[in-house]
Amino acid sequence: MSTIEDAAVWLAAADPDPIHARRWIGSARIILLPLGERWSAVKVSEHQGLAAAAALRGPSIHDPSGQCVYFLVAPHTVWDAPGSECLGESYWLTVPTPAVKEPPGPYWLRAPDGSGQLVDAEELRAQLGARSVSAAGAASVKQP
Template identity: 35%
Template sequence: MGESTAPVPAPRGNPETPPLTAQELLVAACWLAEADPNPGKVWAEWEKHGVALLPLGRRFDAVRVPAERVHDVVVSDETETVAKVLRAWLDGPVIRDFRSSLGPYYVLIAPDADWDGPAERLTTGTYLGVPRPGHATMLSRWVVLPPHPGALCDSRYLRTLLTMTDSLRTVDG
């Protein structure tokens, strides 16, 4: 595989983005619910559990990134710091699994996005626990909410972020 001549992406989002309004949260939730052929089922799961299992491969895929990897590149495991850095770099939706202290991050990307990065891509045939936007749960939380319907992370920015993690590990090791 030849070396890419494409420029390395720089951060693209605004780390100081104001919180979404109630209307914006509802619009984002509607868009997410429509990832399932039966959006009513999603709303019922959100109402009952706060989290719904959404099928991947239709509206979005997810890249599962170990927490350690994210915390290494951010140089922090503090929630607000991680959110600011991921918002600045990825400018798209990220969910964190809190079932354990080392719970992974799930970066949402387009189903047709190229991905050859160092983390596992989850797609068709897989379901992801997605919390309802604007509602916290014990199982998972939004680290970065979708700023608008259809907003997804650019896989090039994620790849660059994870490559920086590899570079840091090489320097430290």
Template identity: 35%
Template sequence: MGQGRGPITDWLAGAHPVPRQAEAEWANHGVAMLPLGVRFDALRVPRRRIHAAVGSDEQGTVAQSLNGWLHGPVVFDTRTNCYYTLTAPDAPWDRPGDRLGTGIYLSVPRVGRQISPVTFWAVQPQRPGQLCDPAHLAALLATAEPLTVES
């Protein structure tokens, strides 16, 4: 995987059956479609739930809070208006929200400077294999539950 931009990029690209294709997608478009269930799954959380939990909708504040709570990579996609926390494929999740895994592809931004205004890292990975612990996400979301009323 020698054309990568470092060990984190190489690790992410390794989720793709043809890692060089992922690298080319990052180079040409700033995002790559990576299959879930190989190196990681994703937990999809609506923007409103994350913003209620962290008490802000300001991008820098949200990023800092997510990093402090989750200690792992989080993607934001403006098309779905959702955050995607990257978790281990076998990590337990029994909370409301969607677990995305095998058979689903996720738009994953390239590591480094943001290129896409649509899909970008809310929290970039800091090392290969770094993933979020779903228990930390559950704890974060629990902080907002008393503040929101479902209708």
């Protein structure tokens, strides 16, 4: 199987009806999948998310219309980083199919490879924290 096929199988497994999900993945650009069972998603502002995604491994989705980035993390991740939120059980996410890597609509910054690798929440927290500190430092520099 190719990486795209592996990723499609992996994504479809998140749906309560994986056969239905495989049909959607094979015929559409996006699919609505539940969160909290196979993975959760940390939602971050577009600016912070795009910068952090460049430094992280694991699946991340850019949603240009929502001006945000979603990072797929382990289910039941405990999350407390300011300016972001972790979406888990009782949430559903619009997920691009594995081959969608550019707009229109949501697309993968880093598509899953089917292995089950997720974004490490601690690394994500560190990236977001480092960017918040540098942004705060830049804002406190006085202009002449």
